[in-house]
Amino acid sequence: MAEATAYQVIGTRPVRPDGADKVTGRAIYGADVRMAGMLHGKVLRSPHAHARIKSIDTSKAEALPGVKAVVTHKDLPEAPDKIANLGEGAVNLKFLSNNVLAQEKALYRGHAIAAVAAVNVHVAEEAVNLIEVEYDILPSVLTAPEAMEDGAPILHDGMTTTSLGEKTDRESNVASHYRFTLGDVAEGFKQADLIIEREFDTATVHQGYIEPHNATAMWNEEGHVTIWTSTQGAFVVQKQSSEVLGIPVSQVSVIPAEIGGGFGGKIPVYLEPVAALLSRKTGQAVKLVMSRTEEFESTGPTPGSRLNVKMGATKDGRVVAAEASLAFEAGAFPGSPVGPGGMCIFSPYSFPNMQVDGYDVVVNKPKTTAYRAPGATNAAFASETIMDEFAEQLGIDPLQLRVMNGAKEGDRRVDGPTHPRIGFLETVHAALEHEHYNTPLEGPNRGRGVASGFWFNVGLQSSVVINVNSDGTVSLVEGSTDIGGTRASIAMQAAEVLGIPYESVRPTVAGTDGVGYTDVTGGSRTTFATGYAAYEAANDVVRQMKERLAERWNAETEEGATALTAEDVTYSGGVFGCSKDAGKSVSFQEMAELMPRTGGPISGRATVQPRGVGGAFATHIVDVEVDPDTGKVSILRYTAVQDVGKAIHPSYVEGQIQGGVTQGVGWALNEAYLYREDGNMSNASFLDYRMPTCLDLPMIDTVLVEVPNPGHPFGVRGVGEVPIVPPPAAVANAIYRATGQRMTDLPMSPGYVLDKMQS
């Protein structure tokens, strides 16, 4: 199998094709897009967390010199109240449209109300302030527990809970309730010697990508719209924009710019349909770019959550029952990642009895969207804290407890699927054997914590075309926006199959007109699925070359000899041969030169929807020191162990892990949306929304465990998301060992930790 194979390209660490242009500032990001006669837009946003919009008067703004157009929700077609699959899961089209431009109500501070196009951004800003909106301010509700209370302000008139698939008739902020069950938890708790039940709260956090959302649109005289934007998926922008604008997908072309981070946050559309509307009204290209404040107040964070978790274990460390109730803030419209949270919470383990209830709750905050293993980090904070308590109270090493309960191939997850070949136990064993875990942590106020995590990863759809050049190189066209080095990891898989150097493959990310349908760069799917398409497309090239050589060699042989078929042509190490004639030999490069004389250009193509997705597991070790006077936590050392299947480009895999840990530590320690009483966010800037800086973290050690995914020809598993899952729990467990206090809330900011220590 894959582990025994000696690869030429896979597993090496070449320079990424997009690297030089990015570090020299030549790469074209969304904000770099400039067109002749381009106008600049600005969005007016609600200053209120919850308000009915009584009227919008745009006349003063329209009268300002330099203003070319103003749009409101009235410029959008009436969106049907129906569910459509728009490539990032099911979306209610009315909600999608109302999030792009508010219709009857502003549902969060920052909700888009209107937009202006003007000759420059300063005029547009001034014009936005001249739009007069009459609001009827309504009471707001900001957290899931409050929004679930009787008598809470209702966001959506007429919305009732869909519970266990059935519509109920009571108006509520709970959009839906699901339950996963495996075994019988009540019976399981009867067998338990130790039962721990805790309530956890986690804050709303943002993806914090460095590049703000942007969109430039040109609606031409034929009614065709072209959109340039930074996005995780051009085809998803195409679909969503066409639905919101009420025009066919064939009338929307999307050209993806280079992207400065996404982490799930650059899947939904915000500005794209607005820029398109403004372009339609003005007949000119219109560009919109968000400020950082708009990013925080108006784009999808990942939800705050209330987690009630109860688990029971026997004296000898076998967890016999686990029960969770997860209430996630969806933001202003339904669709929190409470489902994935429930899928992941107990999935590193083979507990015999499990039950998870999930509640998707609307609140007056921006609509949440994906963020790196969405939902799984919240959930693991609760379950991995209780695992640590079991270890401590039962006197078992926390990693050994995970060995005793760890999931293996054939074990069933609470949400139904059975684990295929997975590498969770391998990560725990690697952690147990690691020098970090075996080096005593000395000094006062210090503690070491561990935690594990799971993310299922996804497959979805990808397309790749490989065009052979006459000099023996190839151009590879794919549709997956490159966020984490995937141009390299996809090109490497093609090079491996083609038997040519990595440098001979030139990958290009194309827009919706340049490549077959490709889903978002998300779900840790790109190196797996688009890589799979590259593998298939490369094999298609080899197959065509073999067919041509069989034909060519037949023409050369004497009459009467048995005709060769493509099966008789071998390909190894970049050279074609013949299994029936050892004297025949043609290199890939020679074959490329022969194309015009053997039937013309060669293009390999593949479209895939791979089903053999390999889940990812991680086990992390962290050492902290807590300042006993201030409650401030310093990260002293961090080691992240992960089953990566097969690391195509180990450096970029390590980079993904380090990035995930960094974001997870930020989530653990200081990141949070802070709100004033009126429902307005008080820290909508990077100054007071405290992501870690490079002075806040040590070098993060990574250990790549390779348990190949049998569902991929090279054994690839998605690697990008699971590293964010364990950090908050690992840090909380380390703080416990340092202070003797259990942390139940995120973030574990100095004030919170100090309060706990002084309690």
Place this chain on the structure above:
Amino acid sequence: MQTFDYVAAQTVDEAVSLLASKGDQARVLAGGTDLIVQLREGRRQLETVVDVKKIPEANVLSYDAQNGLHLGAAVPCHRIYNDPVISKTYPGLMDAFTLIGGIQIQGRASVGGNLCNSSPAADSTPTLIAHRTMCVIAGPSGQREVAAEQFCTAPGRNVLENGEFLLSLRVPAPPKNFGAHYLRFIPRNEMDIAVVGVGSSLVLGDDNSTVTDARISLGAVAPTPLLAVEAAAALVGKPISDDTIAAAASAAAGIARPIDDMRGTIQQRIHLTGVLTRRTLQGALSRARGES
């Protein structure tokens, strides 16, 4: 961002007359790290921005043991801490000047601007106060001097009258057995605004123990940076000890009157005032004794 006029004044008189004629509609620009952001975010609307970086007196940076440090109000932080003599002579000032904003900000931001922005949480102000700094103010009727602890009057407000601007700062040369230290508390390790900041200085007698002078200044715990005379009183005239330091810390915490906001609660800030007063006094002591 609205349009405004930019004038680079060449002389003190030119700046004064511009500021006097424009009143509230003009403001002084040095590094611009506060002002430009305020303009861009629409928090401040101005007709005229008066750049004082071209005025020689606002750019002076000199030190001698007689007169101490003369620091032009427009001098950016990096020029100060990259001066080997000044940075060695005033480690308690450098504590603050090296952590304002971040390295890029320190390339532009001036200490004078930090003081004139008059934030209660300004990092340089408590340590300037602890160093007995005098503010040299230029105005229509000539120059006047104000002690640093008298400069700020409310959040974002100070003693500058119409037509006046801060020209320079004068910091006395450190006496024998002098030590100073500034610390702030922030939840991460850089790029942040003080939850609490404390600047302390001590002068020891010839016995290297008796405190002959002490200055403790608190940031972010009141509408303006405070000079905690009550805390100094717990130290002066006594041999320094953990007990006197604890008494000073407790006195400092006692005069803190902070607000609750997103950066900290009242309780947390009062607690941190005590912690940082203790830690800065320990740091100042070790510098006074030449231990660090």
